[in-house]
Amino acid sequence: MKKKNKGFMLAETLIVTTFVASVLIFLFIQFTKLSSSFESSYDYNTVEGLYALYDVKEYIKEDYKFMDYLYINVDSNGYIDITDCNLFKDKNYCLKLLEVENIDKIFVTTNEVPSSITGYDNNFTDFINKIKKEGQEPYRIVASFKNSTFATVRFGE
Numbered sequence: 001m002k003k004k005n006k007g008f009m010l011a012e013t014l015i016v017t018t019f020v021a022s023v024l025i026f027l028f029i030q031f032t033k034l035s036s037s038f039e040s041s042y043d044y045n046t047v048e049g050l051y052a053l054y055d056v057k058e059y060i061k062e063d064y065k066f067m068d069y070l071y072i073n074v075d076s077n078g079y080i081d082i083t084d085c086n087l088f089k090d091k092n093y094c095l096k097l098l099e100v101e102n103i104d105k106i107f108v109t110t111n112e113v114p115s116s117i118t119g120y121d122n123n124f125t126d127f128i129n130k131i132k133k134e135g136q137e138p139y140r141i142v143a144s145f146k147n148s149t150f151a152t153v154r155f156g157e
Contacts, residue, residue, distance in 0.1 A: 044127055049151030052101035053141050057155045059097055060108070060141070065089050070108060074139065079109035106143040111154060113140060124150060 060066060066087050074080055080087070083105050085094035098106065105124070113131045127150040128142065137154035144150050 043123075043149050044130065045151050046149050049143065049145055049149050050153060052103065052145070053143055053151050053153040055101060056097065056103070056106065056143070057141055057153055059094065061155070063088050063090075070139070074108060074110060079107050079113075081105070081107045083107070102146045104144045104146045106141065109140050109142060111138055111140050113142065123148065127152075 060070075066082075066089070069087055070080065082088075082094075083098070083103075085091045085098065088094045113128055124144050127144075131140070131142070131152055137156045139156040140152055140154050142150070142152045
C-alpha cells in the first residue's frame with residue numbers, strides 16, 4: 001500500500017481555495033458597481049425629469065431676453081440660478097412652469113459644470129459631480145425636483 005503525499009493535497013487545497021475566493025471577490029466588486037449604478041438611476045435623469053427639463057429648455061429658447069443675458073453672464077460666472085424666474089420676460093409663466101413640473105431648484109451652466117456651485121444640499125452636489133462633459137452644446141440645464149430626483153439636459157447652438 002502506497003502512502004499519500006499530504007503536502008501535495010494541502011497545496012492543492014490552498015490553490016483551489018485561493019482561486020474560488022478570488023472569483024467571489026471579483027463577482028462581489030462587479031455586483032456592487034452594478035447595484036450602485038442601478039440605485040442612482042432612480043434619482044438621476046429620470047424620464048419625468050428629462051421631459052420636464054425639455055419643456056423648460058423650449059421655454060428658455062423662446063425667451064430672447066433671457067438668451068441675451070445667458071450668453072453674456074454664464075460664461076463669466078459659470079452658472080445662473082433661474083429658480084426665481086426674474087430673468088424672464090414672463091415671470092408668472094416661468095413660475096407656473098416650474099410649479100407644474102415640480103422643480104425645486106434650477107440653474108443654467110456651461111457644458112463643463114463648475115465645481116463652485118454653492119447653496120445646494122449634498123445629494124445635489126453629488127449629482128453635479130457625476131455630470132460629465134458630453135456633446136457639442138455649450139450650455140446645460142440642471143434641476144432638482146421636489147421628489148428628491150435630479151436631471152440635466154444640454155442645449156444651445
